[in-house]
Amino acid sequence: MPKLTVDSGDVTVDLLEDETILEGLYRNGFAYRVGCRRGGCAICKVDLLQGEVVYNRPVAENVLTESEMAEGTCLTCRAVAVTDVRIALREDNLRRVSSLMALYAATRTG
Amino acid sequence: MAVMRMGYMHVKVTDLAEAKEHYANTVGLYQTLEQDGRVYYKGWDEWDHHSVVIEEGGVGYVKCGFKCEKPEDVADIETKAIAYGYPVARMVAGENPEVGDGIRVTLPSGHQIEFYSQMTAWGLEVGTHNPDAFPRHMVGIGAPRLDHALLWVDDVAGIEKFFMDCVGMWATERVQTSLDDDAHTIATWLTIGESNHDIALLEAPENKIHHFAFEMRGWSDILHAADIFSMDDVPIDIGPTRHGITRGTTIYFFDPAGNRNETFAGGYRCFRDRPTVVWTPDQLGKAIFYHSRELNDRFLTVAT
Ligand code: FES
Ligand SMILES: [Fe+2]
Numbered sequence: 396m397p398k399l400t401v402d403s404g405d406v407t408v409d410l411l412e413d414e415t416i417l418e419g420l421y422r423n424g425f426a427y428r429v430g431c432r433r434g435g436c437a438i439c440k441v442d443l444l445q446g447e448v449v450y451n452r453p454v455a456e457n458v459l460t461e462s463e464m465a466e467g468t469c470l471t472c473r474a475v476a477v478t479d480v481r482i483a484l485r486e487d488n489l490r491r492v493s494s495l496m497a498l499y500a501a502t503r504t505g
Numbered sequence: 506m507a508v509m510r511m512g513y514m515h516v517k518v519t520d521l522a523e524a525k526e527h528y529a530n531t532v533g534l535y536q537t538l539e540q541d542g543r544v545y546y547k548g549w550d551e552w553d554h555h556s557v558v559i560e561e562g563g564v565g566y567v568k569c570g571f572k573c574e575k576p577e578d579v580a581d582i583e584t585k586a587i588a589y590g591y592p593v594a595r596m597v598a599g600e601n602p603e604v605g606d607g608i609r610v611t612l613p614s615g616h617q618i619e620f621y622s623q624m625t626a627w628g629l630e631v632g633t634h635n636p637d638a639f640p641r642h643m644v645g646i647g648a649p650r651l652d653h654a655l656l657w658v659d660d661v662a663g664i665e666k667f668f669m670d671c672v673g674m675w676a677t678e679r680v681q682t683s684l685d686d687d688a689h690t691i692a693t694w695l696t697i698g699e700s701n702h703d704i705a706l707l708e709a710p711e712n713k714i715h716h717f718a719f720e721m722r723g724w725s726d727i728l729h730a731a732d733i734f735s736m737d738d739v740p741i742d743i744g745p746t747r748h749g750i751t752r753g754t755t756i757y758f759f760d761p762a763g764n765r766n767e768t769f770a771g772g773y774r775c776f777r778d779r780p781t782v783v784w785t786p787d788q789l790g791k792a793i794f795y796h797s798r799e800l801n802d803r804f805l806t807v808a809t
Contacts, residue, residue, distance in 0.1 A: 430807035432740040434519060435564040435763015438807050453519045455563040455762070 397446070397476040402483050408500070415451065416441075416471040416482065420489070424496030428487045434458060434473040443469035446480030507581060507673050508697045511704065512572035512624065513601075514654055514717045515558035516764050516809075517565055523761035524559050531737045532719065532766070533645035537627060538602055545602065548719065549630035549640050550649035554603040557651060564762045565809035566714035568609070569654060570619040571672070571703070576606070579620050583608045585671035596621075612667070614658035614712035620672075639722075645737070646730035648719035652769050653702050655716050657709035657808050664706055665693045677701050677775050678750050678782040680792060691786065694751060701751040701772035713808040716757060718767035724754045730768045731756055742803055747771075749795040750784060764809050 399419055400407045410419040417429060417439060430438035434450075437458045450473050459470045469482060491497070518524035525544055528534050534546035537555050542562075545555035553572070560567060573579050586593045592611045596619060598604070605623030612618060630640045639647065658664050668674040674695040681688040694702035700720075707715060721727055727745045734741055734756070742765060744756035753772040759765055784792040791798045 428802055428806075430742075430803050431759040431763030431765065431809075433759050433761055433763040435759065435809045436807040438803070452523075455517070455519055455565075457563060457565070458763075 398479045399476060400445075400479070400481040401489055404481075406489060410476050413451065413475060416448070416469070416474050416476065416480070420471075422496065423500040424491060424493035426490045426492045427484055429472060432472045434470060437470070439471045441469050441471055441485060442483045443467045443474075444481040444483055446476060446478045448474040448476050448480060451475050507578035508571045508573050508620070508703075510572055510697065511569060511651060511653060512553065512621070513556050513558060513570045514651060515560065515567040515569065516714070516717070516760075516762075517563040517567055518559045518561060518760065518762035518764070519564055520761060521559065521561035524561075527737075527739070527760050528557060528559060529644070531645040531733060531739060533643055533647040535630065540602060547627060548648050548650040549643065551651070552626055552629050553624040554627045555624075558601075564764060566616060566656070568617040568619055569704075569717075570601070570604070570607070570621055571697075572624065573620055573622040576622050579607055579622050582610075582620050582671055586610050586667070589667055589671050591667060591671075598623075610667075612658065612664050613660055614656070614664065616656055616658070616712060646721070646726070646733045646768065648768065649722065650720050652700070652718045652720035653704060654714060654718065655705040655707060657711060657713040657715050658706050659709070659712060661693055661706045661708045662690045665690065665695065668695050668704065673697065674703065675777055676781045677779065678784065680750075680784045680786065680789065683785060684783060696775050699774045699776065701753060701775060709805075709808070711808070714764070715808045716765035716767045718755075718769040721768045721770040723770050727754050727756060727768055727770050734758055742807070743794060743797075743801055746797065747795040749788075749792040750782075752795075762809070765807065 397410045408423040430436035538545040543560045546557040547555050594609045596607050598606050603625035607621030609619045631637050674697050676693045677696050678694040680692040681690050692707040694705045697703050731745050740759045742757035747754050751772045753769045756768045790800050
C-alpha cells in the first residue's frame with residue numbers, strides 16, 4: 396500500500412489500492428482546495444516531489460499537458476500512486492477537518 | 506421576438522461512456538442520436554431533436570446554439586453581428602445533425618454561438634394529446650429542459666452589448682463595481698423572454714464555460730436531484746440552496762469530465778420594462794449563494 400507524504404513530511408497517509416491522492420487525503424480527514432474532483436478544472440494540481448503516479452482516466456490536454464506532467468505536476472483527483480509519493484501543495488495549505496476520520500482511517504489501513 | 510431560447514449546449518468530455526451514464530441515467534435525458542463520436546440528448550419536456558451534445562476528447566465548451574423563430578430573424582442577427590464587427594460564418598443544414606441553416610458568431614472570447622431557426626421535431630415525451638404531467642418512468646433527476654449557461658469571458662461589457670444590440674436580449678441583473686453610472690460591469694444576466702436569464706457572462710482571466718443549467722419544476726425536484734447525486738456519487742459543488750441573483754433555487758454539480766452542470770428552479774418573470782437589478786462586489790457572497798452568504802473558492806476559480 397503506497398504511502399503519501401505531504402510537504403515537509405509532517406503528514407503521511409496510507410493510500411488504498413486504486414485510490415486517488417485526493418480520495419486518500421479526504422478519507423483521512425484532510426481537505427485542500429479542490430474543484431470538480433473529475434479531472435476537468437485543474438484546480439487540484441500539486442507538485443509531485445518524489446514517486447510515481449498513473450492516471451485512472453484520460454486527462455484532457457488543456458487541463459494537464461504532457462510537459463507539465465513530465466516536470467512533476469500532478470492532478471490529484473485523477474492520480475493514483477504506484478510507489479510511495481511525496482507532494483507539495485501550491486498556494487494552499489492542507490487542513491485537518493476531521494481528526495475522527497484520521498483515527499478511523501488509521502485503524503482501517505494500519 | 507427573434508431569438509426564443511438557448512436551444513443546445515455542446516461540450517467535450519474525457520470519457521464518453523461515463524458521460525453517457527451521467528447525462529442519460531443521472532440527469533435523465535433521452536438519447537436521440539449517436540454519430541461520429543457525438544451523443545445527442547433532449548429533456549422530456551423538449552420537443553426539438555436535441556438540447557445537449559457531448560463529444561469525446563478533452564473537456565469544456567465547444568459551442569451553443571440559440572433558436573430563432575424564423576429564418577429572417579437569423580438573417581437579421583447576421584446583419585447586425587457583422588455591423589458590430591464580430592466574425593460571422595454561415596452554417597448549412599446538416600452541419601449539425603437535424604439542424605437547419607444558420608450562422609455561427611465567434612465572440613472575442615473565442616466562444617462560438619450559433620443561431621438557427623429549424624431543428625427536426627422529436628416531440629414531448631408526454632405527447633401533446635391529453636398529456637400526463639410528467640413521464641411515468643422518469644430516469645434519474647428527470648431534467649425537463651436545458652435552461653441557460655454562464656460563460657467566463659474577458660470583456661463582459663462588449664459581449665453584453667452584442668447580445669443586447671444584435672440579439673435583442675436585455676439585462677435582468679448585473680454585478681458592477683459600484684452603483685455609479687460609469688461603473689465597470691463584472692457580470693451580467695441576459696434574457697430574451699420572460700425567464701431570468703438565457704445566458705450570463707462573468708468577467709474572468711480565461712474564456713471558458715462556468716456551467717450550463719437544466720430547468721427543474723421546483724424546489725422539491727431540486728432536493729430530489731441532490732438525493733440522486735448522492736446515490737450516483739456525483740460531486741456537488743454547492744446546494745441545494747438559493748441564488749440571491751435571480752432568486753432561483755439551485756445545485757451546482759459536475760459531470761464525469763468536470764464540466765459544471767446546474768439544476769435551476771424558480772426565479773421571477775421578467776418583462777422588458779423591468780428595471781435591472783444591480784449588485785455590488787461587497788454583497789457578492791449573498792448574491793451568488795443567498796444562504797451561506799459566502800462565495801466558495803470554487804465559484805471564481807473552477808471552470809472548463
Ligand atoms: S478537482 Fe478539478 S481537476 Fe482535480
Ligand atoms: Fe446558472
